[in-house]
Amino acid sequence: MTSPEPLPEPYRSGDPAIRRAALSLFLAGVAVFALLYAPQPLLPELSQSFEVTPAAATLSVSLATLTLAIGLLIAGPVSERFGRTRLVHVSLAAASLLGLLCAVAPTWELLLVGRSLQGFALAGLPAVGVAYLNEELHPSVAGSATGLYVGGNAIGGMAGRLVSGALDDLGGWRVALGGIGVLGVACTVAVVALLPRSRRFVPAAPGLRTVVRSTRGVLTDPVLVGLYALAALLMGAFVAVFNVLGFRLAAAPYLLSTATAGLVFLVYALGSASSTAAGRLADRYGRRTVVPIATLVMLMGILLTLFTPLLAVVVALAVMTIGFFAAHGVASGWVAARAGLGGRARAQAASMYLFAYYAGSSVGGSLAGRVWSRQAWDGVVALTGGLMVVALAVTVLLARSTSLLGRGNPPVGS
16 A cells, blocks of 8 residues: 655745735635625615615625525535635635626515525635645744735725725616626636645545544634634624614714715725734734734724714724734634644634634624614624623633643744
């Protein structure tokens, strides 16, 4: 019996493939988040156009994040068996096409169906992005590359909301969603051309038993479970704030148009920078140090939104966004590193993390619409602030966890 061929060495600092991989997944992240959250600034108009309540309008976002979460449970195991890059290509192409179809949906019900299918299609990239980087890149550069990938998520979230808001003022919500679909197609073409193929991927053995065993492995480690809980809480609070922000800014005393209100999403650029910087800090000081601090920053930002002046609201959103993307960027890399060191399936662990992440988004976003209708902004802050207090408690427990490598806190520790 011949022994398997040794895997190629991971890409190290200075290798051009690192830039191609990081840029490709940055662009993929831009596409995913632009497509996923394009309807968010359009919620007030969708509510009026289809004559639905604000809570019902949020379903155009919440259903997509819910089906994305479900898709992750399938995409993770599939990628462990069949590979990473092909799934990324198919996922982006299908989601971009569905984005174009959503722009011509004739009824509210068909729009929700299209958004649900789009969310499911988008699951391919989040399921494998971080796992791919941790497989192909040396640990000394994986943290920074992961931060850049999450930064692409932030830029995509910002671009999707800004572009859709501007296009909405020019031609309505159909033009807005169609424009984001075209952006998704452009990013898909770039990713297919640039993303280096997987070199270090080792397919899992076929069969249901393998899937069950790998699933058990990623659900029995208390640190991984804690990171899943953290993802749900962070994303639930973050999306809750932004889902109802458009309604707040469209009402008195602001009375802002969709495009003008959409400018507040420029704070996402700070999120892109903070995730990259937090990745570098985690490489140097350890994930268990960075994540609690970032979570506390996010909580402070949410509380600051209680001030009324528009400038104060924008500053508060900036603080919240910096904290959110810093915490999420480091925590997502922590999941892949912890799974790899423990011999668990990286992509499946990442999928479970993101399942919790998007499930939290779906639940938090929907709850926020109901709370806004009944208790206005004070109720939204109470909801999201409570989620963040729990998240902070989880980070404290994670900070006390011991690495699989020992009790120290190594720069790339698990």
